[in-house]
Amino acid sequence: MPGMPREIKKVAVIGSGVMGAAIAAHMTNAGLPVVLLDIVAKDANDRSAIAKGAVAKLLKTEPAPFMSPRNAKLVTPGNLEDDLNLLADCDWIVEAIIENVKIKHDLYARLETVRKAGSIVTSNTSTIPLKNLIEGRSEAFRRDFAITHFFNPPRYMRLLELVSGEETAAYVTETLARFCDVQLGKGVVRCHDTPGFIANRIGMMWMQAGLNTAEESGLTVEEADAVAGKVMGFPSTGLFGLFDLVGIDLMPHVSSSMASSLPETDPYRGQLRDSPIITKLIETGYTGRKGKGGFYRMTKNGAARLKEAVDLKTGEYHAVKQVSIASLDAALADRKTGLKTLLSGTDAGARFAWGMLAPTFAYAADLVGEIADTLVEVDEAMKFGYGWKFGPFELMDQIGTAWLAEQYRARGLAIPKLLGSAAGRNFYRVENGQLQFLGLDGGYHDVVRAEGVLLLADIKRRSQPLAKNGSASLWDIGDGVVCLEFQSKANSLDPDIMDMIGKALALIGVGKGDWKALVIGNDADNFSVGANLGLVMFAVNIAGYGQLEEMIGTGQQIYKALKYAPFPVVSAPAGRALGGGCEITLHSAAVQAHAETYLGLVEVGVGVIPGWGGCKELLARQLVNPKLPKGPIPAVAATFQTISTAQVSKSAAEAKDLMYLRETDGISMNRDRLLADAKGRALTLAQDYTPPKPTEFHLPGATGKTALNMAVHDFVTAGKATQYDVVVADALATVLTGGDIDYADTLSEDDISALERKAFIALLKNDGTIARIEQMLTTGKPLRN
DSSP: OTTSOOOOOOEEEEOOSHHHHHHHHHHHHTTOOEEEEEOOOTTOSSTTHHHHHHHHHHTTOSSOSSSSGGGGGGEEEEETTTOGGGGGGOSEEEEOOOSOHHHHHHHHHHHHHHSOTTOEEEEOOSSSOHHHHTTTOOHHHHHTEEEEEEOSSTTTOOEEEEEEOTTOOHHHHHHHHHHHHHTTOOEEEEEOSOTTTTHHHHHHHHHHHHHHHHHHHTOOHHHHHHHTSTTTTOOTTHHHHHHHHHOTTHHHHHHHHHHHTSOTTOHHHHHOOOOHHHHHHHHTTOOBTTTTBSSEEEEEETTEEEEEEEOTTTOOEEEOOOOOOHHHHHHHHOSTTHHHHHHTOOSHHHHHHHHHHHHHHHHHHHHBTTTBSSHHHHHHHHHHHHOOSSOHHHHHHHHOHHHHHHHHHHTTOOOOHHHHHHTTOOSEEEETTEEEEEOTTSSEEEOOOOTTOOOHHHHHHHOOOSEEOSSEEEEEOSTTEEEEEEOSGGGOBOHHHHHHHHHHHHHHHTOGGGOOEEEEEOSSSOSBOOBOHHHHHHHHHTTOHHHHHHHHHHHHHHHHHHHTOSSOEEEEOOEEEETHHHHHHHTSSEEEEESSEEEEOOGGGGTOOOOSSHHHHHHHHHHTOTTSOSSHHHHHHHHHHHHHTTOBOSSHHHHHHTTSSOTTSEEESSGGGHHHHHHHHHHHHHTTOOOOOOOOBOOOTHHHHHHHHHHHHHHHHTTSSOHHHHHHHHHHHHHHHTSSOOTTOOBOHHHHHHHHHHHHHHHHTSHHHHHHHHHHHHHSSOOOO
16 A cells, blocks of 8 residues: 555665764664765775764764664665665665755765665755755655654654655655654654754744843843753753753854744744853853853862853853742742742742743744644654653643733733633643543544553553552553552652552452453653662661561562562563662563663662562573573673672663573563553463473582682772672672582572572661662762772
8 A cells, every 4th residue: 555654674874973873873773784874085095984983983972872882783884985876775765964955955866876766765954844855856756755853862862853745655754654653762743844843943942032031030040940940841951951962052053044944023033132141152162061061061179070050141150059949949849830830920030931931832832733733743842852841732731721821911922822722721631531632623632642552641541540559550451461550759669569569469360350461660761760768778777677677578579479470470661670670670571671771780889789589580590691601600700790880781782781681571662662562562471371480599609709709809909899899799799609508509599589688688787888878868879988
């Protein structure tokens, strides 16, 4: 069928600059071979030196564009003079060269001579209209052409703006939408062919209005960023931190380019004005994080590093100060109506908030229909592309549309069109469990999820939990699968969560209600950061070591029950899965991880060792690792290195290298598809499920422990480990080598668990461990004592 998606097996990227190279890297993260071409290097022995240099630079870049360094081998670098023929078998060619329409036209003419029939060609442009790009091209080229606007860095920024022309074939649009969603993990937003598309059109207005108002309000940089932060759901960088991140010197160019493509009456042009502070920062080389600083900079004060902020009026730097603004403090204290409380204030913080948000809201509301079909695309673009927790229309709903419209009227401002047509109604509503949005026709329409997307948020709108307590809930996600959701702060593990795991095991294990499997997952930023250290420290302070031993023992029993449940347990981690959170995944029958999952047994950072089976499970995996030499010592050494250095994977792919994930565990590129993928895996396993057989251990005992301790001593001598690291490492070595045993002895899983429990409690009685826990609770950073 002409509109059906086609398969993309090989990709080419033309242009190996910052964006082009990073796009190529992310294609390899999806497992695809990529051709990366650039111009011939001048005065170089290697004519492909530019593209090859870009790949080499990618391997050194942080945060890493590759999910695994191995992916670099999937890139074939070349040049546009000698290697154009490499494009002949590519299914998708991405152009990411300089924003010059003539140069792009020359390239497209050359592409027409080598590309295969039906291959897709797209541009990563953010400024040139599609209709201008395809001028002079053949009918076939115009049919196969679209714009795919990636956001930088492509691996981490979810937004991909997809623009199709009047002549773009349906199969091109559908192929790109499906591929970028499923295989690249993108939040694909379909845009109209207008200047800046959606995210930059709205985002630039927000940044410019914020800059103008901050300069007028008399707020400091840190005060403005505090206001433009948690209450609004904007990124932790705040406004000025974002300027520094993007590059202050780039902003005038982007603003000028945007303005030149807009009509003179466009509200954005009305916001543009000269900024003395921007000019001064650029002239003095303070262009942001890539330079020596920007609105913020770091300086040294002896051994300490001091964060400073620039004065918006004088241009002089001062130490960042604690922020206290009455309207902001009131808003933070009132979670339900926080943003409305902030805007209702009369101080400089409230004036800044209004001056930044009012033009942004009005711009977004007036542009629906012009830049996108519905307000949903606008909200998604801002969340995926600018990291907003809520889109502009979701924010307006929080404030209240009737109150907001009255504010515009009272301040002598025109009421934005869509806000006026809402007539006091919300932009979103839930009707019979279905999320709906307000359309341009004045009626409500269903928010439709793509096939294969399952969100707990949607489940919650149409159902009640099977069970619930203060930290966790059980949900029926259909087809006999139960989902266990953590809901504590940062999803830290506490007795309520352990209790709910027990209830889930009992509910499904009884066999009533046709339950088949359990999925452990949630929609939060982090799967789980591990045990609740506050509870641990409370027990330590009252010398409740019996209570602590019971807590560790209960956790071990619960995790063991997960592992040997008569039905499949599938974990669906995303974000951080640390400590006890990682241990849950280690005890699961299978894991379906989001690509951006950061797994790690990090307990040594707070002076203890994994106590809920992490040592046992990772050791069991290393003992059967085909990449290691046979015998227990290589497996023990590999496990010791991973745990003693608190290694955290930088991706799900790297988690497989560290044995936190098995080769058979799945990886979902798109976060919104994770729960559905995990459910599918659970149902497949449930068809003929048999729990695993217990592992028996033959460990090296005292001989192995001596070898490990010698290695630790070498690290101390080299300054890579502290004296208290030696104490913790000794306890870990005891567990991993089996304690006081002979190699001929056979240890059960329960035997290793007993060693874990004993070592954990012993370390909690040590002042060094208490100091590490207190430091982590106070600062969020590990203590190197």
